[in-house]
Amino acid sequence: MTKILTTDQIRALDAYVIKHEPIASIDLMERASQQFVDWLEDNAGDAHCYGIVCGTGNNGGDGLAIARLLVELDYDVKVWIVEGGKPSADFEINRARLPEKVEVHMITGTPAPGIFDWCTLLVDALFGSGLSRPLEGIYADVIDCINAAEALCVAVDIPSGLRADGPSQGAIVRATDTISFQVPKLAFFFASSARYIGDWHTVNIVPWNLCEDFFEKTETDHHVVDNVYHLKKHREKFSHKGTYGHALLVAGSYGKMGAAILAARALLRAGVGLLTIHTPARGYAILQQAVPEAMVSIDPLEDYASALPSSDGYSVIGIGPGLGQADVTVKMMHKILEAYRKPMVIDADALNILAAHRELLSLVPPGSILTPHPKEFERLAGKTANEFERLEKQKALARQLRSVVVVKGAYSSIASPEGVVYFNTTGNPGMATGGTGDVLTGILTGLLAQSYPSLDAAILGVYLHGLAGDLAAHKLGVDSLIASDLIRYLPAAFRKI
Ligand SMILES: NC(=O)C1=CN([C@@H]2O[C@H](COP(=O)(O)OP(=O)(O)OC[C@H]3O[C@@H](n4cnc5c(N)ncnc54)[C@H](OP(=O)(O)O)[C@@H]3O)[C@@H](O)[C@H]2O)[C@@H](O)CC1
Numbered sequence: 001m002t003k004i005l006t007t008d009q010i011r012a013l014d015a016y017v018i019k020h021e022p023i024a025s026i027d028l029m030e031r032a033s034q035q036f037v038d039w040l041e042d043n044a045g046d047a048h049c050y051g052i053v054c055g056t057g058n059n060g061g062d063g064l065a066i067a068r069l070l071v072e073l074d075y076d077v078k079v080w081i082v083e084g085g086k087p088s089a090d091f092e093i094n095r096a097r098l099p100e101k102v103e104v105h106m107i108t109g110t111p112a113p114g115i116f117d118w119c120t121l122l123v124d125a126l127f128g129s130g131l132s133r134p135l136e137g138i139y140a141d142v143i144d145c146i147n148a149a150e151a152l153c154v155a156v157d158i159p160s161g162l163r164a165d166g167p168s169q170g171a172i173v174r175a176t177d178t179i180s181f182q183v184p185k186l187a188f189f190f191a192s193s194a195r196y197i198g199d200w201h202t203v204n205i206v207p208w209n210l211c212e213d214f215f216e217k218t219e220t221d222h223h224v225v226d227n228v229y230h231l232k233k234h235r236e237k238f239s240h241k242g243t244y245g246h247a248l249l250v251a252g253s254y255g256k257m258g259a260a261i262l263a264a265r266a267l268l269r270a271g272v273g274l275l276t277i278h279t280p281a282r283g284y285a286i287l288q289q290a291v292p293e294a295m296v297s298i299d300p301l302e303d304y305a306s307a308l309p310s311s312d313g314y315s316v317i318g319i320g321p322g323l324g325q326a327d328v329t330v331k332m333m334h335k336i337l338e339a340y341r342k343p344m345v346i347d348a349d350a351l352n353i354l355a356a357h358r359e360l361l362s363l364v365p366p367g368s369i370l371t372p373h374p375k376e377f378e379r380l381a382g383k384t385a386n387e388f389e390r391l392e393k394q395k396a397l398a399r400q401l402r403s404v405v406v407v408k409g410a411y412s413s414i415a416s417p418e419g420v421v422y423f424n425t426t427g428n429p430g431m432a433t434g435g436t437g438d439v440l441t442g443i444l445t446g447l448l449a450q451s452y453p454s455l456d457a458a459i460l461g462v463y464l465h466g467l468a469g470d471l472a473a474h475k476l477g478v479d480s481l482i483a484s485d486l487i488r489y490l491p492a493a494f495r496k497i
């Protein structure tokens with residue numbers, strides 16, 4: 001897992017490397033700039049007119065080094081420096097190193113419109129992690145020109161004006177790509193930053209062993225899930241279906257039986273030993289046909305679930321997809337929560353019932369996994385002004401319920417009962433289609449049934465769900481992806497890890 005560091009921690013990491021490698025800060029800047037240029041060469045080598053827009057701090061120092069390295073590669077390069085603030089020492093060294101033939105323009109007042117028309121690619125090196133307040137005045141004018149230019153824009157470390165650790169105000173560069181040094185920033189994981197960051201990439205500037213040492217010493221609440229191989233259990237040679245748990249899926253209602261089918265199929269593909277689906281009577285024939293591997297428990301009511309058989313004997317209950325919120329179902333949910341003390345997976349309408357009947361929240365069994373999408377989360381935890389605030393509320397809810405709370409999205413965030421958050425990196429916009437959440441509920445229920453610890457189940461399950469989506473999209477494209485495709489590609493996702 002990669003740790004997501006705060007701006008202060010990144011500064012401390014740089015200082016740690018400078019001291020312990022040891023390396024002079026100007027040489028670390030050179031390494032960072034070289035990595036940036038290598039990325040440009042690999043990914044944008046056909047853009048020949050490079051405009052480098054620099055501030056006078058170390059981010060601008062990177063920009064000047066990048067300009068020199070591009071000139072050495074025979075690209076056409078022009079530099080713009082926005083005056084203001086005391087230049088940093090490494091900025092000055094790189095200014096002195098710039099070859100004389102490079103055109104350098106000082107920007108001292110409002111820039112003329114079209115100032116960057118010559119460029120096919122702009123490098124945004126105005127401000128990096130040293131940003132201490134919103135950008136305005138001449139900086140905002142320059143950013144307007146960058147954003148109006150037709151050129152691609154690649155940001156050094158972070159788009160200028162965007163705060164790494166909190167909500168941003170003022171002018172912000174809209175980059176097509178952002179090259180972050182060593183670690184991604186927290187803001188990269190939020191939908192509200194996407195229009196500024198474009199696609200983000202990290203490049204390594206810290207030797208592997210020093211990075212490990214520093215991570216070990218550094219506490220953070222935020223991690224990136226980049227590998228789940230170590231979480232996966234192996235199936236024993238002499239195991240039998242009893243080894244892998246018996247799940248009870250409570251899902252589906254009149255008009256929404258498909259949700260139950262999707263969750264059930266995913267649950268089976270996630271490796272559960274036995275599955276029983278509790279269904280309103282009308283769903284009986286449909287489920288027996290669509291999911292022959294599952295047993296079916298039939299509700300006395302035709303259209304809604306109202307009464308469960310004894311929940312004894314089930315290793316886990318997954319509840320919510322397509323369930324509806326009929327009064328009888330709310331009562332049933334109350335009874336389940338009073339009787340059942342093992343972890344549950346709670347999704348969709350089961351979450352909406354919790355939000356509308358808040359007295360039920362205290363009955364959620366510890367170690368459960370709740371999987372709200374942002375709207376469901378808002379119903380549960382209230383409105384928030386921005387995603388940083390939402391993240392704090394997510395941690396608080398997970399602590400309060402002593403459960404795992406997964407807020408679903410492009411980077412689903414998984415909060416542990418201790419309030420530590422893991423951002424998932426698999427998945428794609430093809431998954432923004434009805435039913436994919438039901439598939440996730442099935443996968444998570446299947447993993448909990450097999451006695452995975454709740455946090456492991458959530459991290460592994462969310463990762464596999466996104467990976468199945470990525471493998472499906474690779475074959476089918478994102479536009480045509482449907483939820484059933486995720487189930488079809490789940491076996492390949494398991495194999496891949
Ligand atoms: N050796 C290393 O550590 C490495 C560092 N690296 C690079 O350094 C970058 C960080 O550099 P940095 O700390 O110099 O910060 P940077 O973003 O250039 O700006 C600082 C200046 O801006 C000023 N300022 C802030 N906000 C402002 C505003 N709204 N309006 C106006 N001014 C404002 C601020 O002034 P102050 O807040 O003190 O008033 C200060 O003078 C990092 O992102 C990476 O690119 C890499 O080379 C790897 C090795």
Ligand SMILES: Nc1ncnc2c1ncn2[C@@H]1O[C@H](COP(=O)(O)OP(=O)(O)O)[C@@H](O)[C@H]1O
Nearest residue numbers: 373408409410427428429432434435436437438
């Ligand atoms: N743009 C996206 N990139 C990656 N994953 C996405 C994206 N949009 C949606 N998803 C994933 O798809 C699922 C959607 O779940 P949900 O909103 O509950 O859908 P439904 O209720 O229709 O089943 C979540 O797991 C979410 O993380």
Ligand SMILES: [K+]
Nearest residue numbers: 124127158160
């Ligand atoms: K920048």
